[in-house]
Amino acid sequence: MALGVGVTALVLWLRMVLGAGTTLPVWLFVGLTLGVNVFLWGTAGALRLIDDGVRSAVRRRALGRSRPALPPPPPKMTLASLVQDQLAHPDSPSPNEVTAPQRAVAVADPEPYRITPSDIAILMCARDEELMIGAAIRSAARLVPASNIYVASDASIDATAEIARRAGANVLEIYPNKGKAGAIQATLEHFALTDTYEGVLVLDADSELDERYLTGAVQLFSDPGIVAVAGYAETQWRPREQSLTGQFITAYRDRLYLLLQVLSRFGQTWRH
Template sequence: MRIVRFIGGLLTGLIALVLAVALFVYWFDFASSMAAAAGIGALGYVFLWMAFGLNLLLWTVAGLLRLAEGGVRKALRRRPEDLQRTAVTGGRHRERVLVGAGGPGGGVALAESGPEAGAANGAVSTVEPGGDLTEQRLAETTIAVIIPAHNEEPVIDTAISSALGLFNRWDIYVVSDSSKDATAEIAAKTGVNVLELLTNRGKAGAIEAVIEEFSLTENYDGVLILDADTELDAGYVEGAKRQLLDQDVAAVAGFVVSEWKPRERNIIGRIISAYRDRLYFMLQYFMRFGQTWKRANTSFIVPGFASVYRSRALREITVNPPGLVIEDFNMTFEVHRKRLGRISMRPDTKAYSQDPFTFKDYRKQVGRWTLGFWQTVRRHKVWPSFFWVALALYIIEVVLVSFLFLVTVAIAVFVLIGTFGGEAVAGLPYFSDGFTAVTAFLPLTALMIGLLVPDYMLTCVMTMIRRRPSYLFYGLFFFPIRVVDSYLSLRMIPKAWTAKSDGRWSPPTRVNNKDKK
C-alpha cells in the first residue's frame, strides 16, 4: 500500500509539473505577444510579473540569500582552523584542541581526544558549545502556554491535548473569555490552569488578563499564544526554544499549516482549505522566510494562532490598545516600533490550524484580519525605519494589484455579458460602442488567460509539492475567493478609520476532530 501511495504521489507530482510548465510557456508567450502588439514594451513585462507578485519575488531572493548564508556558516563551523587540528595516526582519529593559556612562558597546552584519551581530558573544553550545553540551555528555557477561548467547546479539548503532549499541565493556561458553553468546564477537567472571565474582553483582553493574573512574564522566559482550533507539531517546542537561544529574538512566529482532513468537509470547505494551504505555503516559504532573515527583519505579522514572545519583550508590548479588532498585527508592529528585538521564523515550528468550513465564515475571518491590519497601520502611523520601507512596498502592491484585479474582473464581466447577452444587451444605450472599444484592446480570450492561467499555474506547483491530485480540481474554484480577498483588501481601508472595534469575536463553525476520527 505504501508503494502504491508513493508511486501515485510521484505521478501526481510529474503531471502537475508538466502542466505548470506548459501553462507558463503558453501564458508567457501569449502575454508577450499582447504586450508587443499594444506597444508597451518593457513596461508590459513588469505588469506580467506582477501577476505573481513583486514582493514575493523580492523576498524569495532574500530567502535564498538567507539559505546561502546559513550554508556557509555551517561549513565554517565544521572547519574552525584556528582552534582545531585534525590528524590521522594508525587509522585512528585524533583531535588537538586548545584548552587554556598554558604554563610558564605563555605556551599553550594541547590535549588529544580519542578512544585512548581517557579521564585526562575531563577538563578539556569543546570548541563549539556542543550538544550537552545546548541541550541544557534548551531544558532551562521555560515557556507558558496561553489558550484564549470564546465558545470553543468543540475544539478546546483537542488544543489542550496537543499542548499536554509537549508541556506540563501546570504550564498551560486557558482563559475562557465569557464563554456561554462548556469551554471552561472542559478545560478544568484536564487539570490545566483555567481563568474564566465574566465580561467578554476579546482575544487581546483575555491574553492581557491571564498574563497579569498569573504573572506569566515574570515567571517564564517566553509565552506561547495558542488558538483553540490549533494543534502543535511534535517538534514545535524544540524549534521555538532553539530560536529563542538567540538573545536578539523577541518573537518566534509559528509556521502555519492548513489542516487537511477532506473527509470532514463538504466541497466548499475543501476548496477553502486547499486555497489556504497554497496561500500559506507561498507566503511563508517565499515571503516571510526572507522577511525574517536577521539582515532584513521586516516581517509585519507574528501570527496569533501559535507564536512565542520572549517575556522581556512581551512586558514592553501594549497587548490590548483600544480600537483594534485583532491583536497580532499590533503586537508585531510594537516589536518593531519599540526595537524590542527581531522576529524569527523557521519551518520547525509548525502548527496545524483549522480553516473555515463555510464561505460566510471565510469572508468574516478574512474581513476581520484585513480590518485589523489597516487599523494597526492607522494606530502606529509611519516612522523612519527599514521595516516601514518594506511595509510601504507591500501596501502599494496590495492596493494596486487588488484594484487592477477587480477592474479587470469588472471588464471581463462586461465583455462576457456583451458576448453572450445577444440582442438583449446590444440595444442598451452606449453598450455596443463600449463593448467594441473594450474588446479591440482586451478581447475575452486575453482577459480569461490573464485572470485564470497565472493563478492555476500556482495551483499546479502546489499540487506537485503536496502530491494531492484533488488540488487540480479544487484550484478551478479559487478565482471567486481571490475576488473576495481583493475586495476586502480595499473595503477595509476606509472602515479602519471609521469602524469602532472592541476586539470581541465569535468563532466560526468548528468541528471536533476527536469525534471524527
C-alpha cells in the same frame, strides 16, 4: 519541500502572466495580484535565500583555509624499543605514569543558556470553541505539563471554559470580549506569564502541535540573538468528516497558508 513547491508554482504563474501580454508593468501586476504585503516579504524571502547561500559558501571557504595541518603521527613503539628506552633512561617515567607537573587541570566550560519545554507556557485564546478546545489542550499537554497551559475564554457563551478547566488548564474568563490581542494581553498580565516562564507559545484553539515542535523551538533560544520563533502550519485533511463545501474551504485555506508561509513568513523570519 514546501518552499520548492511554492517557488515552482510562482515561476509557472509568472510565465503564464508574461505570456498573456498584459499591458501593465510586470512588477505592478505582481504587486496588485499578490498584495503589497506578500510582494514585499516575498522579495525579502528571496533575498534571504541568496544571503543564506552566500554566507554558507563563505563559511565553507573560511573553514577550508583555516583548517590546521595535521601533525605527523608519533613513531610506532614496540615492546623491545620500550624496554631499551627504559634501560637507557631509568629515571624517566614509564608510558603509564604521569609526573605531577604534567598533570593538566581540567576547567569546565560554563554551561550554555538552555530552555526546556517545562520553561514554556502555552496560551490559547478561544471564543466559543467547545468543539475544538479539548483536542488542542490534549495536544499541548503532550509537550508541557497541564499547569503550563492557559486559556483565555473571550466572552464565550458555550462550554469552552468548563471543558478547558476539566482538562487541567488555567482559565481566565473575559467579559466583555476584548478581541484576540486584548485577550492575550489580559491573560499575560493576569497570570504574570512573562515573569514566570522563559517563553510563551501562543496557539490557536483549533490547532494541534507536533510532538517535536518544542524540542526544535527551544534549541533556537540558546542563541541570545533570537527572541521569537515562528512555527510552520500544516492543514489537516479529513475528507470523511467534511462536506464538499468544507473540503473546498479547507483547500482554500491550505493554499493561503502555503503562500503566506512560503512567500511572507520566510522573509519575516530572516535572522541576519
